[in-house]
Amino acid sequence: DVKVTQSSRYLVKRTGEKVFLECVQDMDHENMFWYRQDPGLGLRLIYFSYDVKMKEKGDIPEGYSVSREKKERFSLILESASTNQTSMYLCASSLSSDYEQYFGPGTRLTVT
Amino acid sequence: QKEVEQNSGPLSVPEGAIASLNCTYSDRGSQSFFWYRQYSGKSPELIMSIYSNGDKEDGRFTAQLNKASQYVSLLIRDSQPSDSATYLCAAGLGLEYGNKLVFGAGTILRVKS
Numbered sequence: 001d002v003k004v005t006q007s008s009r010y011l012v013k014r015t016g017e018k019v020f021l022e023c024v025q026d027m028d029h030e031n032m033f034w035y036r037q038d039p040g041l042g043l044r045l046i047y048f049s050y051d052v053k054m055k056e057k058g059d060i061p062e063g064y065s066v067s068r069e070k071k072e073r074f075s076l077i078l079e080s081a082s083t084n085q086t087s088m089y090l091c092a093s094s095l096s097s098d099y100e101q102y103f104g105p106g107t108r109l110t111v112t
Numbered sequence: 113q114k115e116v117e118q119n120s121g122p123l124s125v126p127e128g129a130i131a132s133l134n135c136t137y138s139d140r141g142s143q144s145f146f147w148y149r150q151y152s153g154k155s156p157e158l159i160m161s162i163y164s165n166g167d168k169e170d171g172r173f174t175a176q177l178n179k180a181s182q183y184v185s186l187l188i189r190d191s192q193p194s195d196s197a198t199y200l201c202a203a204g205l206g207l208e209y210g211n212k213l214v215f216g217a218g219t220i221l222r223v224k225s
Contacts, residue, residue, distance in 0.1 A: 031211050042217035043156075043200070050211070058212075090155055099144045099204035099211055103155040 003027070004104035006091055012110045019078040021107050023091030030096035032074035034058075034066065036087040037106075043090070049074055050096065081111045114139040116203050118216035127225045131188040135201035135216050138182070144204035145177055147186045149197045150218065156200055160186060191223045 007022035023032065033048040035058075045058030047066040055066050063085060067075045074093075078085055088108050092101040118135045125131045137145070144163050148156035162168045162175040162184070174187040184203075188195055198218040205212045 033212075040217070043215040045212065048212065094211060096211065099213060100146065100158060100161055101202075101213055102158065103148075106155045 004091055004093055004102055006089075006104040006107050008107050009105060010108050010110075012112065013078075013081050014112055015082060017081050017111075019081050019109065019111075021076040021078075021089055021091075021109070023074045023076070023093075023104055024072055025074075025091075025093040025102075025104075026072065027093065027095075027102075028071065029093035029102075030071070031094045031101075032068065033092040033094075033101060034064075034074065034076045035090045035092065036060070037090055038087050046076065081109075083111050085109065086111045114142075114203075114205060114214050116201050116214050116216035118199075118201050118219045120217060121220040122222050123219055124222045124224060125191050127191060127193060127223055129191050131191045131195065131221055131223070133186040133188075133199050133201075133219050133221065135184050135219075136182055137184065137201075137203040137214075139203060139205060139214070140179075140182065141206045142203040143206075145175070145184045146202040146204075146213065147173075147175060147184075148200040148202065148215075149195075150200060151197045188221075191221075193223050193225045196221055196223050 034046045049068045091104040094101045115138045147160040150156045160175040176185045201216040202213040
């Protein structure tokens, strides 16, 4: 079974803090994705990566950056957290030849 | 803007009935389609993939695809209270878009016992 893990299930941070969310997958998937999910807005793609050290902007990259130094690990960074970044953050991975994405358990981030 | 549209619901069905969930997509280039189930507070779980026109069955689930009409549906037979969840429809964009998926906002399904 594909396993995608995320570093925290719940996180509370203060405005202006730098926040790191980590995602690890154990299936040697090439592609990894970061989404945020908000009520009424659905899943929105923040960034994705199709290879180590490669990254592509998604639909809402502003205020975020990412890092992929190893194939299995994809980090999302909030450089200076703001209250409008309070959300559920979901990581997913897929094979390069396949569209099926498998999600981690999610991190519910609250910025106060 | 490539979109997937779903009725937000809630769709309420009695236990044992067939639940029918639908979505439409805008990108004619999409060749792959997925249904995810998401329980409240949890992450999406992949339950069905479909790539060809027609029906694909897996247990109590049947996915239907009509590319000419740009329409995808999910049928759940013998619905159970444990099927109560939000169902997300997703369409794969072309390889030029990096294997990305575009998701609908989801349909809430409630199965009443």
